[in-house]
Amino acid sequence: MTDDTATDIEPTTPTTSFATASRAVSITLNYILVLAIAALLVSGLMLAGGVFVEDQRERVIENELSVIGHHLAGDLEAVDRMVQAGGGDVERAEIDRSFQGSVTGTSYDITLEENPDRVVLTSTTPEVVVEVQVNVDTDIGHDTGELVDGGDMSVQYDPDEEHLVIIDG
């Protein structure tokens, strides 16, 4: 061993900062980690956003069906008053209505139920059910087996069956 070898090694001074140090760092792993974290954040955001939108949509559908249901209930009670005023000799009593065919992008249908007398509105997707009670003296035609689609409809008195019905307009 000569002294010349020891004298060839020169002390080095650090020229890079800790932040830019790339020792013991895998570029691939760095890339994967960033993608994974970003994907998790974005998917979480999308999930929360989707749930929020769906929840708001159901609430708006419920509100719309409730409004339509109350209008129909008012029409049923108005037809009932016409029937009662006629004293049993009514040949025809009807009110025609025109509502939107879908609520917040989904279709809906309408039926009448009794005990208690009520109008039942059901949307297709998502399935939201709204019931609105009516106060009438005339019987409700609840067993017609017909589902009335949203849109143009007519609230009528059936003099043969002596009950109130809702049919497609």
Add this chain to the structure above:
Amino acid sequence: MADLMSADGSERSRGQMLLVAVLVLAAAFIVLALVVNSAIFTENLATQDDVAGAEEAIEERAAVEDNLEEILRDANHDEEAHFESQIEDRFSSGVNSYEHLERLPQSYRTQIVDVQYTDSYTPGIRIAQNDHERNFTNIEGETSYVLTEGVSKTRDVVFNFTHIDTGSTVGLLTDDPFEMELDDGDNTVIFEASSDSTDFLGVSFDDDQVAYRIGVDGEHAVCVSEEPSGDNPSEVDLTAGTINGEPCEAFQRLQDTGANFEFGANLEDEYQIEFSDAANVEGSYSMIHLDGSTRDDTFESHPDDGDPYEVDAIYDAYISYTYHTHNVAYETDFRVAPGEVQTDD
């Protein structure tokens, strides 16, 4: 090894994830816009009124019924019409005139209202006296007599008193109140008119007043009113329960029990109508009854010199009513019987 980072250290790979996320968020906002739009439409729909025409259909029917009742009343009271056919002709033409008269105003209100007489009516008998200065005796001058018997219903019972005198026994006068009694053998309705405050127990009134008492199966109620005169007659409508157009509490509610009084509601079929002490009052009267027959020498067959008379009448008539607007249709038949008390039957 692949160069996963560009030489200048830019971060385009992370930008692509953000781009995807932003696109998804944009789609979510679009869906939210649809939801908000639906919510706004719902609020607008909620503020809309009910369909116009539903209540108007009923109100118009009531107005038509009121007007046709007046037309029927005028037809029955027409002194030139003594027979059913004549009265029916007058009523039918009255209905047609009314219907034509109402067409133009209804068209302004975007209504189509059709009123037709169905040529169906129930015949009755009208008993009346037109002379305001005559007492209520029959054509034979009897003060107590049966007007008619075998009656099933009575309506439009109206007295126009010009004089009530109770307490004197001069001539035909008696000291008992004038009385009209409806009696089916088990149940009674009594109407009395008196100027003597001692006639009705518990009731006091002044000398310039008279009292009218209603009795239903022994329960009574009294109304006090001003004394009538030739210039100021008192109109007593028993079926409407009014005196000079104002409601009489006694006629509408028996004071003893609080029950509602409905003229003749407690009577079964086939009752008789009788006057007693008929000389004690003067004025005119009219009533229409269903079924029943009068005895001979009670009434004239037509208005003559002010004596009481009986003539044909229409007790009720049937009308076809149709109401249409853009959204409402209402078709019904109804019955016109002015002055008839509606019972629970």
